[in-house]
Amino acid sequence: MNQVAPLDKFNAADLSSGSVPAQRVEEILARHFPGAAIERVLFIVPPDGDREMFNATTAQLGRYANYPPYGVAVLAAHLRKIGVSAEIVNLNDAVLKAARDCAELASFDYERVVADHLTAAVERFKPNLIGVTCMFSQTHRSAVNVCNHLKTIAPQVPLAIGGVHITNSIVGGDTRNSLFDEFAMVNFFFFYEAELAFAAFCEVVNGQKPLTDLAQVLVRDGEFQLHVANMNRPAGEALDTAPALDLMNPGAMSANGKIGAFHYLKPAGAKLCTSLSNRGCRAQCTFCSVRNFNGVGVRGRSVQSVVSELKEMREVYGVSHIMWLDDDLLYDHKRAVTLFNEMVRQNVGLTWDCSNGVIAASCTDEIIAAAAASGCIGLNIGMESGNAKILKQVRKPGTVKNFLEAAEVLHRYEQIHARVFLMIGFPGETFSDILDTINVSKQMDLDWYSVTPLQPLPNTPIYDKMIQDGLAGTGSFQNVRYLGGSYGKGRKKAEKKQHIMLQNFDALISAADPAAIPNPDDIEVIWAYMNYHLNFERLAAIRSAVKLDQAYKALQYIADVVAPDDPIGHYWRAYLHGRIAGKVEPLMRKQLSSLLDASPDWRARFKDLSLSTTDLDDTRFAASA
Numbered sequence: 001m002n003q004v005a006p007l008d009k010f011n012a013a014d015l016s017s018g019s020v021p022a023q024r025v026e027e028i029l030a031r032h033f034p035g036a037a038i039e040r041v042l043f044i045v046p047p048d049g050d051r052e053m054f055n056a057t058t059a060q061l062g063r064y065a066n067y068p069p070y071g072v073a074v075l076a077a078h079l080r081k082i083g084v085s086a087e088i089v090n091l092n093d094a095v096l097k098a099a100r101d102c103a104e105l106a107s108f109d110y111e112r113v114v115a116d117h118l119t120a121a122v123e124r125f126k127p128n129l130i131g132v133t134c135m136f137s138q139t140h141r142s143a144v145n146v147c148n149h150l151k152t153i154a155p156q157v158p159l160a161i162g163g164v165h166i167t168n169s170i171v172g173g174d175t176r177n178s179l180f181d182e183f184a185m186v187n188f189f190f191f192y193e194a195e196l197a198f199a200a201f202c203e204v205v206n207g208q209k210p211l212t213d214l215a216q217v218l219v220r221d222g223e224f225q226l227h228v229a230n231m232n233r234p235a236g237e238a239l240d241t242a243p244a245l246d247l248m249n250p251g252a253m254s255a256n257g258k259i260g261a262f263h264y265l266k267p268a269g270a271k272l273c274t275s276l277s278n279r280g281c282r283a284q285c286t287f288c289s290v291r292n293f294n295g296v297g298v299r300g301r302s303v304q305s306v307v308s309e310l311k312e313m314r315e316v317y318g319v320s321h322i323m324w325l326d327d328d329l330l331y332d333h334k335r336a337v338t339l340f341n342e343m344v345r346q347n348v349g350l351t352w353d354c355s356n357g358v359i360a361a362s363c364t365d366e367i368i369a370a371a372a373a374s375g376c377i378g379l380n381i382g383m384e385s386g387n388a389k390i391l392k393q394v395r396k397p398g399t400v401k402n403f404l405e406a407a408e409v410l411h412r413y414e415q416i417h418a419r420v421f422l423m424i425g426f427p428g429e430t431f432s433d434i435l436d437t438i439n440v441s442k443q444m445d446l447d448w449y450s451v452t453p454l455q456p457l458p459n460t461p462i463y464d465k466m467i468q469d470g471l472a473g474t475g476s477f478q479n480v481r482y483l484g485g486s487y488g489k490g491r492k493k494a495e496k497k498q499h500i501m502l503q504n505f506d507a508l509i510s511a512a513d514p515a516a517i518p519n520p521d522d523i524e525v526i527w528a529y530m531n532y533h534l535n536f537e538r539l540a541a542i543r544s545a546v547k548l549d550q551a552y553k554a555l556q557y558i559a560d561v562v563a564p565d566d567p568i569g570h571y572w573r574a575y576l577h578g579r580i581a582g583k584v585e586p587l588m589r590k591q592l593s594s595l596l597d598a599s600p601d602w603r604a605r606f607k608d609l610s611l612s613t614t615d616l617d618d619t620r621f622a623a624s625a
Contacts, residue, residue: 011230020226022211028221029205032158032187033128038202041079042127043072044150045090046134047114050142056108059099059257061561066096066257068250070274070325071163072133073243078199080244082208088247089121091146096256115149122154130154131198132186134163137457144182151185162190162198168289168459170218175458180220189218192293193279195241196232233295239279240305242312248273251317260323260355261450262378262417264557265550273319277306277339281328283359283397285384286461287423287454290327298331303339310348321351321377329354330362337367340374351375357382357421360398363406368413378417380450381406386440387433390426394462400440407444414546417554418446422530425454425523427466432514434526441534447550449534453523501568502605505529532609536572542579552576559591567595567602571611578621589616 014020030036047054048065058064069090076086091114098113099105122130130150134143143161150159166189169175183189190198197216203209215230234241251271253259259272266272278300281290313319330336343350357380371379383403385391391398403420410418420441424434441449456463505528512518518526539555542548555573563569574588593613596603606612 011228024221024224025211025214025219025226028219028224033205036205036207038084038128038205040085040087040125040127040129041076041202042121042125042130043069043076043086043088044118044130044132044146045069045072045088045092046132046139046142046146047092047095047110048136048139048142050145051110052141053138054095054110056099056102056105056110059096060102060105061564062100062257063561064096064257065259066093066253067259068248068253068274069133070243070248070276071135072131073245073248074241075131075195075198076244076247077241078195078238079202081241082199082203084199084202086244086247087121087125087127089117090249090253091117093249093253093256100256114146115153118146118149119153122150122157127154127157129158129160129202131190132159132161134161134165137165137169140165140169140182147183147185158187159185160188160190160198161186162194164289164293165458167191167293168457171292172459172463174464187220189220191216191218192231192295193233196234196238200232231295233299235299239299240301242305242309245309245312245317250313251319260353260378261380261419262323262353262355263321264553265377265417266321266351270321271317271319272321272323273313273317274325275306275309275313275322276325277301277329278326278331280331282331283328283382284395285382285397286394286465287384287456289457289460292459294327298328300332300335303335303342306339307342307346307348310343310350311346314349319350321353324352324354325356326354327356328359329356330358330367333362333364333367336362337370340367340370340376343374348375351377353378355380360402360406363409365409365412368409368416372413372416376416378419380419380421381446382421383437383441383444384421384423385426385429385433386437387429390429390433390437393428394426403440403444407446410446414544417448417550419448419450420444420446422449422451422534423454424451424526424530425518425520427462428517430515430517431509431512431526434518435509435514438530438534441530442538445538447547448554449530451527451530451534453527499566500524500528501532501566502601503528504608505532506608532568536568539572539576545580548576548580552580565595567592567599567606568609568611570595571606571613571616574616578616578618582621583618584616584621589613592616 069088072088076088079086094117095110095113099108102108132143132147134140147159147161161183169179170189170191194216200209200213200215201217204211204213214228215232218225218227250273254263254270254272259274263272278298280294280298282298284291310322313322352375360381360383363381381403383398384394384396386400386403388400410416422437422441456466503525505525508522508525509529539551542551552573555569555576558569559573570588570592574584574592577588578584596606596613
């Protein structure tokens with residue numbers, strides 16, 4: 001790997017002082033943009049996973065996420081303000097749609113779909129500049145492949161890249177060399193929220209602004225690199241700029257993949273989209289990069305700009321539900337209540353969810369009542385741990401008291417499907433610490449618990465500390481793959497019939513030394529234990545008709561899409577159907593029996609868990625209906 005010089009930072013003023021070779025930068029820009037003109041910018045959204053990670057069957061089931069390109073649509077809106085045309089090629093949506101439409105998956109050609117869409121867009125739009133976005137570390141290899149292909153089909157077109165992953169990997173010194181080496185074909189790197197910096201870059205090239213207006217950009221030309229570190233984060237009127245909705249394909253993307261964590265609560269064919277009300281987060285969690293990317297504090301858009309955007313989504317594009325992209329939606333209590341009340345007063349007519357999570361202390365009666373009235377059907381509480389030591393260690397803005405009080409409030413609003421984020425595998429976390437998390441979760445008794453093994457990400461305090469302690473790997477991007485999720489390692493194991501849920505997780509927990517620190521293999525078993533006992537086992541205790549309906553829809557999605565070969569999901573789906581309808585559909589019974597008949601391992605596992613098909617006898621449900 002080529003060694004890259006330290007990331008020296010210069011202010012724009014240095015470009016006019018002579019301390020930085022401004023003439024060299026001007027020469028680079030003139031060479032890349034003959035005629036000093038950027039008239040057309042083509043934005044590329046890579047597939048979330050590369051070909052090796054992608055599974056066409058999973059895509060056809062609709063399990064992969066398919067978020068609208070909200071961020072680059074905001075960039076496009078800013079470019080339009082300065083007279084620059086923009087288009088978006090959403091390759092993630094393209095490969096998902098192609099897989100969904102493919103009659104014979106054996107013939108599905110991932111690379112061909114990507115290549116054809118890129119070639120067609122470049123030939124038709126003839127861009128002066130191509131911008132690639134990369135938000136997730138899991139998307140790293142996919143983004144590299146896309147950039148390599150772009151340099152093959154359009155070698156003369158300058159290439160820029162930005163996004164959360166790019167920013168974190170360059171700013172975080174441990175991964176900088178790897179990233180620069182793998183993106184050797186890229187000419188310009190943009191950092192942080194870059195819509196104003198990107199627009200200013202275009203204006204500098206077009207002779208409309210001086211060189212000193214460059215910000216948040218690294219210019220690279222062979223061995224030469226110049227990082228202009230000026231920050232130009234949007235606020236006020238700039239922050240109120242709505243995305244170019246016509247470039248996002250709002251409402252159509254949910255036909256090819258899922259949007260948010262609560263999509264299963266909406267009817268088939270419903271059009272889902274995303275919106276962003278504010279940026280940043282008050283918290284300083286050591287495992288999270290939001291604060292590093294968005295800066296300290298939270299910046300909110302005007303309430304009316306948000307409401308107008310939502311109304312346009314519904315009236316023009318037929319959207320019926322949105323997922324908030326906010327990392328701290330409820331930061332300003334007064335503003336949150338005002339936003340929700342205005343959504344009601346102006347008849348926005350959408351339901352919504354907060355999949356990214358809310359801070360428990362913000363879940364007051366006033367806020368949750370206003371949220372429910374404005375259409376909230378689901379939210380996640382960011383809990384992570386129920387152990388006071390771990391919460392303090394990771395700087396989580398919450399206490400066990402906060403979590404229990406938030407749960408008490410949410411129990412009063414049954415229409416909100418309340419989920420909880422949990423994380424396991426923190427440095428130094430013991431079995432006893434994890435048992436605290438399990439016990440607090442059981443006390444909260446909310447609707448679902450999303451358990452995630454810690455995956456340290458570049459440019460986060462916990463990553464830096466783990467590197468320092470020799471715990472977090474070598475800075476390679478190849479191992480950034482979560483256990484859960486449609487691209488996760490757990491999914492790969494399921495595809496190979498190595499079901500995590502087949503492990504005897506109860507035996508591990510009962511035999512574990514409470515003071516011991518679980519190893520990585522233990523963490524996978526603990527994940528299975530928590531997933532079963534916090535999510536599935538509690539289903540038998542549900543009494544509310546509203547909660548039964550929510551749980552049944554969740555289990556439908558699990559049995560049909562997430563884990564169609566897992567008898568546990570099929571068992572509990574059939575059980576809930578029996579509770580609701582007074583009998584179990586014969587097809588559900590048949591599907592479960594087929595899975596158990598084909599696997600002695602699953603039959604033994606059912607016996608371990610005290611589950612039996614006789615539990616699904618119609619007479620039991622008829623008596624209680």
